[in-house]
Amino acid sequence: MPADSAAILSPSASPHGRPRPSIRDHPVYRVLPPDAQQRLTAEGTEVDLPGDAQPPLDREHLWFVLSGVLGAFPTGSEVCVAPIVSGAVYGWDHALGSSGSRADVRPLLDVRLFRVPAAAAREALGHDWLSRFIALQAVQRLTLLEQEAACNASHRVSERLAKWLLRLHHGGNGAPLRLKQAQLAAMLGVQRTSINAAASNLQAMGAVRFSRGKASILDAGSLSDLSCRCGAMH
Numbered sequence: 001m002p003a004d005s006a007a008i009l010s011p012s013a014s015p016h017g018r019p020r021p022s023i024r025d026h027p028v029y030r031v032l033p034p035d036a037q038q039r040l041t042a043e044g045t046e047v048d049l050p051g052d053a054q055p056p057l058d059r060e061h062l063w064f065v066l067s068g069v070l071g072a073f074p075t076g077s078e079v080c081v082a083p084i085v086s087g088a089v090y091g092w093d094h095a096l097g098s099s100g101s102r103a104d105v106r107p108l109l110d111v112r113l114f115r116v117p118a119a120a121a122r123e124a125l126g127h128d129w130l131s132r133f134i135a136l137q138a139v140q141r142l143t144l145l146e147q148e149a150a151c152n153a154s155h156r157v158s159e160r161l162a163k164w165l166l167r168l169h170h171g172g173n174g175a176p177l178r179l180k181q182a183q184l185a186a187m188l189g190v191q192r193t194s195i196n197a198a199a200s201n202l203q204a205m206g207a208v209r210f211s212r213g214k215a216s217i218l219d220a221g222s223l224s225d226l227s228c229r230c231g232a233m234h
Contacts, residue, residue, distance in 0.1 A: 021066040023114045027087050029064065032125075039124035044116040049107050051178055056104035061115040062091040068111030069171040071187070072103040078186035080164075082144060083108065085171030092137065095121040096130045108179070108187075109172045144231060151230040157190050158198035162227035164188065165208060169217045177215040202226060 023029050023044070029037060046066070057063055057070070070084035081103065084090050090105055095118045122130065151160060161184065168177050185195040202208045207223040209216045217223060 021086075021112055023064060023066065026064050026066060026114070028089055036124040039120065040116050043120040043124075044114050047113045047115055049111050049113065051107050051109045051111075053107050056106045057090065057113075059091065059094045060118055062089060062095050062118055062121040063105075064089050064114040064116070066112040066114055067173060068107060068109045068175060069168055070105050070111060071108040072105050075102055075104055079189040080108070080187040081148060083164075083167050083171055085167070086173055091118065092130065092134050094118040095125070096127070096134060097122065109168060109175055109177065147231050151228055152189070155228040155230070156198075157188065157194045158201050159226065159228035160188055161195065161198045162202060162207070162223050163230060165202075165215060165217065166220065166223055166227055167231075169220060169223075174217075177217070178213060179215060180213045181210065 023041065023046070029040070032040070044064075051068070056073075063070075065084060065086050065088050067086050069086070070090060071080040072082040072084065073080055084105065097118070151163070164184070164187065165177065168179070181195050181199055182192055184199075185192045188195065199208075199210050202223065203210055205222060205226060207217070207219050207226055209218055
């Protein structure tokens with residue numbers, strides 16, 4: 001997925017002691033032409049949002065994910081159909097002047113974003129380039145949705161929970177997973193009792209620990225072995 005363009009960030013550190021991510025580190029931004037980089041940097045602003053932020057991201061901007069994880073939710077639903085992780089970009093359709101997907105996109109974890117007005121991104125990258133890119137991306141989206149639907153129908157809740165915990169762990173670069181089991185149940189579209197049982201199983205296997213609304217990954221390798229591995233990021 002393409003990356004974001006950003007304004008120059010101060011060399012401040014994150015709460016975890018790591019340098020705060022900059023747009024200049026974003027993989028997509030780094031492969032854009034220098035003139036496009038300059039335009040996006042000049043027009044963009046950085047935004048930090050907490051993991052419990054409820055209003056979805058607007059469709060007037062192109063959003064580069066510098067850290068954390070966003071989730072795509074069908075309007076009015078709490079079932080997460082796709083993660084949008086660090087190094088990805090949300091809103092290419094918007095840059096082309098389309099309303100794009102009707103899914104609501106909001107944080108799953110604390111996120112640091114760089115947003116660029118859609119019109120500025122369109123002028124910087126060009127209509128033809130965006131059209132070709134979005135056409136290629138549409139095929140990838142369809143494939144991912146088909147894989148997710150097949151996974152939901154075929155695999156146990158514990159396998160799917162392990163998959164999602166790994167997605168969030170790796171997609172958020174190891175950031176703390178501050179998610180309650182009720183939130184995980186809603187994201188996976190299953191009953192809370194099913195998530196409780198699955199979480200207890202994964203915890204008993206020593207792969208993860210759940211405590212006070214936080215999931216701590218203890219052994220990512222074991223968690224990978226316990227997951228269904230659909231759409232593996234691990």
